[in-house]
Amino acid sequence: MDKMSQYMLVAALIALALASVFYVWETFGRRTLAARAVTAGGPGAQVAVADADGSGKYASLLLWNGLAFLTLWMIFRAVYTGHGPFSNMHEFAAAFAWGIVAAYTYVELRTRVRAIGAIVVPAALAVLWYASTISPDARPLVPALQNNLLLTVHVAVSIVAYGTFAVSFGAAVLYLLRERVPAGILPDARVLDEVGYRSITVGFPFMALVIILGALWADVAWGRYWGWDPKETASLVTWLIYGAYLHARTLRGWKGDRSAALLVLGFGAVLFTYFGNLFFGGLHSYAGIGR
Amino acid sequence: MIRRVWQLLLSVRTALVLILLLAAATLVGTLVIQAPAVVPLAGPDRDAWLDKVRPRFGVWTDALALIGVFNVFRTWWYEALLGALALSVSACSIHRARTLWRESYRPHLRLAASMFERPTAAAATTTARLETAVASLRRALARRGYRVVAVERDGVTHVYADRHRLARFGTLLSHLSLVLLLVAAGIGTQVRWDDDAFVVPEGSTRDVGLDGLAVRADSFVAEYYPTGEPKDYRSDLVLYRGGAEVGRKTIRVNDPLEYDGVRFYQSFFGPSAQMRVTDASGRRVYDDGVALAWRVDGDRPAGSLSLDGTGLTAYVVAPSTGGQGDVLIRPGEMRVELYRSGSSAPLASGNVTQGGEIELGGLRFAFVRERQFTGLRVARDPTVPLIWTASVLFVLGLSAVFALPYRRLWARLAVADAGARVAALTVGRREGDDEVAEIVREAATAVSKE
Ligand code: HEM
Numbered sequence: 228m229d230k231m232s233q234y235m236l237v238a239a240l241i242a243l244a245l246a247s248v249f250y251v252w253e254t255f256g257r258r259t260l261a262a263r264a265v266t267a268g269g270p271g272a273q274v275a276v277a278d279a280d281g282s283g284k285y286a287s288l289l290l291w292n293g294l295a296f297l298t299l300w301m302i303f304r305a306v307y308t309g310h311g312p313f314s315n316m317h318e319f320a321a322a323f324a325w326g327i328v329a330a331y332t333y334v335e336l337r338t339r340v341r342a343i344g345a346i347v348v349p350a351a352l353a354v355l356w357y358a359s360t361i362s363p364d365a366r367p368l369v370p371a372l373q374n375n376l377l378l379t380v381h382v383a384v385s386i387v388a389y390g391t392f393a394v395s396f397g398a399a400v401l402y403l404l405r406e407r408v409p410a411g412i413l414p415d416a417r418v419l420d421e422v423g424y425r426s427i428t429v430g431f432p433f434m435a436l437v438i439i440l441g442a443l444w445a446d447v448a449w450g451r452y453w454g455w456d457p458k459e460t461a462s463l464v465t466w467l468i469y470g471a472y473l474h475a476r477t478l479r480g481w482k483g484d485r486s487a488a489l490l491v492l493g494f495g496a497v498l499f500t501y502f503g504n505l506f507f508g509g510l511h512s513y514a515g516i517g518r
Numbered sequence: 519m520i521r522r523v524w525q526l527l528l529s530v531r532t533a534l535v536l537i538l539l540l541a542a543a544t545l546v547g548t549l550v551i552q553a554p555a556v557v558p559l560a561g562p563d564r565d566a567w568l569d570k571v572r573p574r575f576g577v578w579t580d581a582l583a584l585i586g587v588f589n590v591f592r593t594w595w596y597e598a599l600l601g602a603l604a605l606s607v608s609a610c611s612i613h614r615a616r617t618l619w620r621e622s623y624r625p626h627l628r629l630a631a632s633m634f635e636r637p638t639a640a641a642a643t644t645t646a647r648l649e650t651a652v653a654s655l656r657r658a659l660a661r662r663g664y665r666v667v668a669v670e671r672d673g674v675t676h677v678y679a680d681r682h683r684l685a686r687f688g689t690l691l692s693h694l695s696l697v698l699l700l701v702a703a704g705i706g707t708q709v710r711w712d713d714d715a716f717v718v719p720e721g722s723t724r725d726v727g728l729d730g731l732a733v734r735a736d737s738f739v740a741e742y743y744p745t746g747e748p749k750d751y752r753s754d755l756v757l758y759r760g761g762a763e764v765g766r767k768t769i770r771v772n773d774p775l776e777y778d779g780v781r782f783y784q785s786f787f788g789p790s791a792q793m794r795v796t797d798a799s800g801r802r803v804y805d806d807g808v809a810l811a812w813r814v815d816g817d818r819p820a821g822s823l824s825l826d827g828t829g830l831t832a833y834v835v836a837p838s839t840g841g842q843g844d845v846l847i848r849p850g851e852m853r854v855e856l857y858r859s860g861s862s863a864p865l866a867s868g869n870v871t872q873g874g875e876i877e878l879g880g881l882r883f884a885f886v887r888e889r890q891f892t893g894l895r896v897a898r899d900p901t902v903p904l905i906w907t908a909s910v911l912f913v914l915g916l917s918a919v920f921a922l923p924y925r926r927l928w929a930r931l932a933v934a935d936a937g938a939r940v941a942a943l944t945v946g947r948r949e950g951d952d953e954v955a956e957i958v959r960e961a962a963t964a965v966s967k968e
Contacts, residue, residue, distance in 0.1 A: 428920035429920070431916070431920075432913055432916045432917050432920060435909075435912060435913055435916065436913055439909040439913065442905075442909075443906070446902065447772055447773075447774070448771055448772050448783070449783060449785070449895065450712070450774065450781055450783040450895045450896075450897040451712075451897065451899075452902065452905060453703070454555075455547070455552070455591045457548050460544050460547055460548040460591075461548050463544050464541050464544045464545045464548060467537050467538075467540055467541035467544065468538075468541050470537050471534055471537040471538050471541065474530050474533050474534045474537065475534055477530060478530055478531055478534065481534065
């Protein structure tokens with residue numbers, strides 16, 4: 228099982244690496260070249276923007292493969308360790324990559340917009356690459372982590388939240404880029420804004436749940452639901468930034484670029500919270516990051 | 519003045535500023551090392567702690583300490599931010615409640631004709647009669663789950679329709695539950711009782727200092743994996759109130775003992791010494807465990823026992839746990855030091871082996887056996903159920919708003935040259951225009967097919 232899960236991880240890495248190349252090429256390569264040709268008025272240029280040479284389809288196919296391999300990784304890993312992916316940074320990071328890929332796949336199927344993948348898929352690849360550099364040693368769980376149900380739900384919910392946050396990040400980056408690239412490459416600003424917002428309508432309540440479940444667990448394990456532990460306060464910062472976004476989006480002067488900037492900032496906070504174990508000690512630095 | 523403050527509290531812009539300020543302050547408290555809660559905000563312990571971080575912050579240390587950077591979450595300004603947020607959320611909620619109520623139960627049924635000329639409105643003409651057009655619009659709306667109200671005025675049919683109007687109160691519910699959460703947490707800090715370091719040696723009974731409760735620890739067990747990593751910590755506890763047993767449980771790290779709102783959590787552990795002390799007449803002055811829960815010079819676990827009616831205090835010190843042996847106290851031995859209570863000069867001291875005895879200051883000290891103590895956290899916080907209630911309501915309210923988006927639509931149907939004209943529009947910050955256009959189109963085409 229251990230071997231199998233390692234193979235799956237490598238397969239997922241390869242699939243996502245190839246998918247990244249195709250996604251980036253599709254948006255910033257082929258479409259950009261085609262759009263330039265349009266501006267230059269070359270013959271058939273109009274057709275080139277609209278008509279894919281298939282790179283988009285390959286991008287999606289590779290992405291689905293990546294998702295399948297990551298899902299298998301999770302199953303094999305869970306069978307091998309006997310619990311969910313929460314005992315060390317390796318498992319955390321790979322599960323995070325799964326969340327990003329799953330959330331993005333869903334959005335792509337719903338919206339049929341591939342451009343966001345040019346940001347999100349490389350981000351997922353980076354996270355998975357990071358996971359692969361950390362020792363996957365399955366170490367036994369220390370007593371505080373031996374509450375499987377609460378912990379599994381806590382981590383599962385956080386993977387959903389962080390996955391949707393990654394998608395909103397991708398949409399926001401493109402939103403901010405939309406005036407710096409030739410017209411016709413990126414989806415409509417309205418679509419990008421909508422994808423960013425919709426992701427947060429899922430991510431924000433889920434993030435609230437993450438914090439609440441964490442508090443519940445702290446209450447059961449340590450007798451206090453909130454202790455201003457750095458991991459707790461970092462997730463609070465993340466949640467507050469997205470809360471700010473939800474209000475900003477309704478305000479004149481904050482709609483649009485500034486709201487998108489908040490989404491980018493929010494994802495920065497997500498990364499900080501997720502990988503925070505590396506920087507801060509405290510109760511959450513339980514299982515360590517291996518060697 | 520009061521009006522101005524009220525207006526300020528109501529503004530979503532204020533909400534945004536407050537939330538961003540709170541995020542920034544919380545970030546500072548996350549990035550900068552915070553003094554532990556046990557270090558008071560002033561006094562010698564505080565100065566000692568500051569001296570520990572001084573090398574890192576240099577000349578800035580005192581200035582940073584003054585503005586509370588090392589204890590962000592205990593500063594007046596952090597509390598003020600939370601308070602302002604609670605006030606602002608309450609004000610918004612009160613204010614919004616009226617609007618929500620009016621819009622849900624007393625909606626404007628008609629809009630001025632000019633509104634339907636705006637670019638955001640959708641319109642279509644059909645050859646069908648007006649009544650047929652109204653009927654098919656109603657069908658198109660009903661299929662999508664809209665509630666529909668139609669009124670006729672001067673030959674024009676005005677249609678008002680909305681969807682998920684109840685879910686919209688979710689915003690109100692989640693904001694109010696946030697207030698409940700903040701208030702409950704605030705009250706909690708005032709009324710909560712806790713003891714982070716309640717220590718009971720195996721075989722001993724100790725008073726909790728709350729509600730006449732006392733705890734006896736029958737045993738403590740620490741289990742390890744073959745790799746040496748901890749696997750399980752558990753204590754067999756018996757709880758007494760006024761001398762009568764009221765509870766009994768084997769507690770573990772994630773499984774506390776609860777009685778009448780007081781919870782006992784497994785927290786830490788360490789060595790203890792079972793001691794028996796007799797005076798010259800043979801009277802037992804002490805016969806109980808001594809938890810060696812402190813550390814003294816050279817990483818030696820130590821604890822104290824006060825000797826009834828003698829005015830003396832004895833310290834029991836175990837061999838150093840710091841790596842390379844202990845020249846002063848050998849394994850299997852305890853060192854006993856006798857002091858007059860309140861004085862710092864020892865009267866007498868000596869080592870005693872397990873099962874042996876030693877005489878100090880006219881008292882015989884028997885070291886019966888080495889055992890362990892269990893370290894418990896005892897907590898009572900009656901506001902915790904309120905916190906969970908508020909949390910659940912917050913998530914429920916928010917999920918309702920987001921999963922069931924509220925939508926309103928007005929339509930105006932009038933007789934036109936060859937039939938009827940259907941025009942409709944929606945207002946709101948969320949995208950709904952596509953759907954409105956679709957509904958109008960559907961109403962118009964359904965009609966023309968007839
Ligand atoms: C940490 C504190 C807060 C959180 C987590 C929070 C959360 C939210 C969320 C998630 C929404 C979006 C719900 C929706 O779209 O209907 C929202 C909307 C709203 N919030 Fe807050 N809120 C907070 C503080 C405040 C404060 C202080 C105010 C008042 C000044 C306020 C006023 C509003 C209003 C009026 C809306 C509706 C915006 C609109 O529909 O135009 N909120 N809030």
